[in-house]
Amino acid sequence: MDKDKQIIHLMAAQDFSGLEFLIDEYSSNLYKTVYSILSYPEERAYVEDGMNEILYEIWQKITRYDETKSSFQTWMLMIARNRSIDWKRKLVRERTVTDENVTIPTDSELLEKENFLALVDHLSDIDQEIFLYYYFYQFSAKEIAEMLAVSVEIIFNRLSRGRKTLRELEEKKDGKL
Template sequence: MEKEIVALLKKQDFLGLEKFIDLLGTDIVKCIRAILNHPEERTYRKEAENEVFYRIWQKISSYDENRSSLKTWSLTITRNICLDKKRSIIRERNIVPMDQLPESILEEDYFEKEHFLDLLKHLTAEDQLIFLKYYYYQDTPNEIAKELEMDVSQVYNHLSRGRKKIKMLFDPGI
């Protein structure tokens, strides 16, 4: 069925888009809701959903079934769009992060909003999401673990690894 959907999408046939939405639409919406989960972000969900389907429609020619499944490819696109949307919402609404990261040797001014978001670009998409939830929205590690369906210890590991990676940007000798 996936091959048929991909073939139809590559031909820019709207039937392929309908079948794609029937097959993966629920998973995409769940992913969007998991990432854009705060009250001030809910109004952006439909916009993100439309952007995801449009991007998939545009980028289907770059899909390679040998590298990933259609679901994985689509959810990666969804996650990246939602993270971009979350960052733009933070900038647009001037949400101020906590003054500095705990256990951090970095100076406070690096954690002004724009600098903090620039630093996140050096992390993986999953680490970016966890950092945003923890440092911007001040979600607890338990809340993050529940939302992302992972162990609390994994959340702590992501935070620790991310802090180390950011520290390396400023002092490669660490």
């Protein structure tokens, strides 16, 4: 029996050794996922609590895992990603101070729309990449600029133009244009 099946079997049987194996095998990947989304210093305090909640959610939902839909690791990382994005949204709503050099997504409804990925498909390849990094994976503009070897200003300009393009597409689709 491979390690994933063994972990699933033990956890489904409510055997805590399965949870221990999961932590040994996957905690670093789960941690990296949470840490990359809760990327601002004031959000870092939630990472540890978040990890505990994610592990508990995996424990609770283990019987719902379907190997025909995704790998075990992907399934767990999606739980971690979704939970982290929920916390990020909550923290952004609670934030009262905004810095004009930091864009706190006022257009977060773009992420919440079911057709976000379909809309992003209308952007150029580089803009798609920037949008996915920024809105989907929650990287900062500085991190994206470093990855793409461009300036932060270019990232903000492309995000601004992309949001405008997507807004126009949405308005056109809704019959407002």
